[in-house]
Amino acid sequence: MITSTSAFAAQVRGILDLIAAGDAEGAVPELLTMAETIDDHWSWEGRKVFDALRDADRRFQAALVHHLAARYHDVEASAVVRRRIVHLLDSIEGAELVEDQPRDTRSALIRLTAERDTQYDTDQLIRLAELELAEGRDLPGDFVALIRRSHLLLWNGASELGDLVKRLTHPVLNPGEAWSDQALADLSGRGEDWHRLLAHAATATSARPTAKWERTGRSLIDAVGPETVRERVLPWLGLVGRPRTRPLLPEYYGANPNDTLDPYNATALRGLTWLLSFLPAHAETARILGALVETCLKKVAGLGPRNPKVANAAVNALARIDGEAALAELARLTTRVTYKGTLKLLDTALDTRAEALGLGRDEIEELAVPAYGLTDVGHARYAFGDATAELRVDGTRAVLSWQNAAGRPVKAVPAAVRRDHADELKELKAAVKDIDKMLTAQSERLDRQFLTRRTWTYAAWRERYLDHPLVGTLARRLLWTVDGTTVGYADGALRTLTDDPVTHGTEVELWHPVGHEPAHIVAWRDWLERHSITQPFKQAHREVYLLTDAERTTHTYSNRFAAHILRQHQFHALAAIRGWRNKLRLCVDDEAPPATRELPQWGLRAEYWIEGEGENYGVDTTESGSYLRLRTDQVRFYPIDAPENSAHCCGGEYRMWLRDGADPVDPIPLADIPPLVLSEVLRDVDLFVGVASVGNDPTWQDGGPDGRFREYWTSYGFGELGQSAETRRALLERLIPRLAIAGRCTLEGRFLQVKGERHMYKIHLGSGNILMSPNDQYLCIVPKSTPGAPQAGYLPYEGDRMLAVILSKAMMLADDTKITDPTILSQL
Structure with a gap:
């Protein structure tokens, strides 16, 4: 790559001399070299080359097009280089030049042009197509595809290319996909x-x-x-x-x-x-x-x-x-x-x-939830000749196993089944995939049921939930309230805390820990553990967010999750999954409402106030101008039909947008919000912060752009634990004694301490960030995007990714002499 401006200028002068001399053949290799070696200079110094090519003699231009087009497909180059060659041709090509080219050059031009998404020079497209069609040749499918795309995507495509497109009936689809x-x-x-x-x-x-x-x-x-x-x-x-x-x-x-x-x-x-x-x-x-x-x-x-x-x-x-x-x-x-x-x-x-x-x-x-061929809750057997397939639901995935004619388990599908029952086998494998997708969907649906105020008659609930072949695999791992009594499913029956069976009832609800005494909640956690039940999501261990003294003082808003820096696009995706409505903040002169969740069953609207963070385009924003990060503020509640608040995307005061002389509506005091609603909304917001905060990013120890977020990253990554991290800590107190590395692990305040051979390590229970001896030196270990389930025996619930990250790091660091990753070793 040319890094010297003077060297590049010399190269440009050489090319300009060749153009002036009319040496098209000699100019081609120099132009290709320039296309392969330059980067940022292309948009500035390269303009001299563009201008010279536009003003060159037409015979030179025609010869250059011929040579460049012929060489284009012989160049072993990246897409960037080929794109630059195309832009070179753009500077000299025109509809009138097409007619000056030999037949083989025209064919090369068609092949070259067809590699583009669109071609702005519609006159050239038309002349190339007309010349080929007039000579009785079919247009290549890739070239037809380019014409069709240009017709649909260019602002003038319909008017310029409409007549030509009507004549191009083959191929019936655009090739290339x-x-x-x-x-x-x-x-x-x-x-x-x-x-x-x-x-x-x-x-x-x-x-x-x-x-x-x-x-x-x-x-x-x-x-x-x-x-x-x-x-x-x-x-x-x-x-x-x-x-x-x-x-x-x-x-x-x-x-x-x-x-x-x-x-x-x-x-x-x-x-x-x-x-x-x-x-x-x-x-x-x-x-x-x-x-x-x-x-x-x-x-x-x-x-x-x-x-x-x-x-x-x-x-x-x-x-x-x-x-x-x-x-x-x-x-x-x-x-x-x-x-x-x-x-x-x-x-x-x-x-x-x-x-x-x-x-x-x-x-x-x-x-709407099918059984997918399951004959019992989470189980089915299928005969394929002398072989048998068994389908079982294990957690949130379906597992297919096989037995041969002798009844012995085999790892692979028997050959006779593949040969004689291909269609049935295909359908069974498709059902397995469908079950996996539907289990995830139903787990998420159930997790959002706490705020729907949904109740069922006992008979309907048993049919649609407890005894449903698919949903039953989830429902039987949750706690329910039958006529005011909390029950769980174990040993083939609904049971109370004392394991007494419950065989009938009138009304059923999904159980939530809000409103229950701590001793009652702990007792049900013990019951689940005693029966080895892993819940599909946090229910018995669900975080409860009660009103604090600080929130009683602020009266109408909560600052519990204010002043955080979140990755905007990750927050936006999470908010949508949890049923919140949000608008991406762009670095433009515009306003946007806060992130909101409407709760029609309660007549309420929850708001989380956010604003774009930063002002440097391309550093604090994407190329399209959307902010990379957000700064968070208050959580508020309003009547569901209250006028909408909004604030400038770049920050500033939120104001209520009043229409037709409407009066402003005050926020509802937090003390008047039902405890279940307050807890679930704040839990959502805690999830947004816990997942999307830049404080969770182990590579941000430098504080991000210009070090602006170093203080925040440190305070979040090693600071006080939030409610979800406290829940994780309570669970680790029970898990650690069962681990193979239990003798090397202790819980100390906000950290899981791990004794390795090289150092003592402290893993923060909220962010998963690591400090090591001596002097609390930071250790950067970037976890996998999808860490495997921790090998910790029984877990009371699924879905805590940070728990898996913390345990995987602990197991690695407890045996730190076997670490081979050079990035980690260089820090040890």
Whole structure:
């Protein structure tokens, strides 16, 4: 890489001399060298080269285009270098130059141009296409794809390229994506009915199919055969989201086109989802459509969700399909989707189903959970000839095991099963995946039930929860209240704290520790441990946030979680998962409301006041201008219909937005908030801080940009424990004696102390950060993104990632002479 400005200037002068001399062939290697070696100089000094190329003799320009285009695909270079070569050609190409090129140069230009996402020089696209078509040659599929993308994405694409696009009917899909390549390969040699079907799918430009569109679609399906359509289309949709088979050159700014969906193919995908909704209901159809929703809502840097329009089309298709499987996917997706537009469609679809059946929304979500072939709670056996498959739910995952004809366990699927029962085996494996997804969804749904004020009749509760083949695996690990008596499930029956069986009742609620004496809560924790029950989430060990003296003094707001620095995008994702509504803060002159959670069953709205942190674009923000970090402030409660508060994204006072002469509404005193509501809302906020705080990042010991957050990082990373960390500490007091390293571990205040051979280590119970002797030197160990479950024997609940991090670090440091990671060793 050239680091000397003078050296680069000399290189530029050499190229300018070659241009002046009209030596196109000699200029090419110099231009390629410049493209490979320069970086920041390109946008400044390189302008002299651009200007000279634009002003050069036309014969020189034509020769240079010829040589550059011919050399482009021979260059072993990165995408960045190839992109720079394309920009070189941009500086001299024009529609009039296309006609001056030899045939082989024109072909090279077409191949080169086809690697772009869009081409702004629409005149050049038109002339290249017209010359090829006039000479009777078909345009390459990649080039047709470029024209179609430019037609859809450029501001003038429709007016400039519309007539040309109408003439380009083949290929029926744009190649370059895994799913479209497979579809085009499958269509090879097939009749025109299939081509007409896909061509019709590519016209799905509205939000929903019109009556005319549906009539045409159904007739085309009948021509091909409904079952054939399903068998062909579903595998294609299963490939959506795979890496592009023919990568495109990314631009200098904006989203990488290799991470998004081709816009022309995306329209065809919408049409295919609609066509699937016209077919008879099938479990695999619902499964694939549900997966497509999640694939299309995955976040892409610089863009956001990959393609919400396709996701919405898949939701609309699921809403049109009758049957248990489609309803189950809709219910599952409501627990997974956070994108507002798609979530609104899901809510509407479920509300419509509930109204049609005369049920409440909660009831339809409960009834939507399938058994997935389970015959008992969490268990099923299937015969495949002489072999047997056993499916068991273990925690929040399904486990499949096999026995051969002799009844002996085998690790792999017996060969006879793969040979003689391929379809049944495929369906069983798909059911295992579905169970895993639904268990996660149902666990999250149950965890959010504490604020719904939901009650059940005893009979309905047993059917939908305790004895449900799938949900029962979760419900039987939770505590419930039956007619005011707390019960849990153990040894085949509901039981009280004294293990007396409960066989009947009238009304059932989900148990919450708020309102119970500490001795009662501890007794139930002991009961769960005695029966070796691991809860799917914190319930008996759930943190309880009671009103403090400081909050009685502030009266209407809580500062308990103020003055924290959070990673904005992580906070935003967590808030959506927990049912909060939030707007990303951008470094612009605009206002935004606080993060809010509406609680309609209580007539309340909770608010968490936040603001953007920093003012340096590109340091404190992303390229798109959204803040990387937030600073937190108060938690407040208002009546649910109170006017909305807002403040400037960059910070400042929150003000209530009053319309039509409305009067301001005061916040509700914290003492008037029901204890359950206060506790659950503050628990959510504690989760946001505990997960998204920069104080949890072990690499931030330098305090982040300009060291601004060093004091905060230190105070949070090694400071007083919050409520969730205190819960973790209480659990570790019971766990440590069971560990193999128990003799090397002690709990001291805020830390788990671990005695290694090299040092004594102190692991903070809130952040997982580490200090080591002597002098409390900081030790940076970056945990895996998904640490494995700690080998600590029985655990009373699932889902505490920080507990897994702390225990994994403790086990490593207790045996510190066996550490081999050079990054860690260099600090020891």
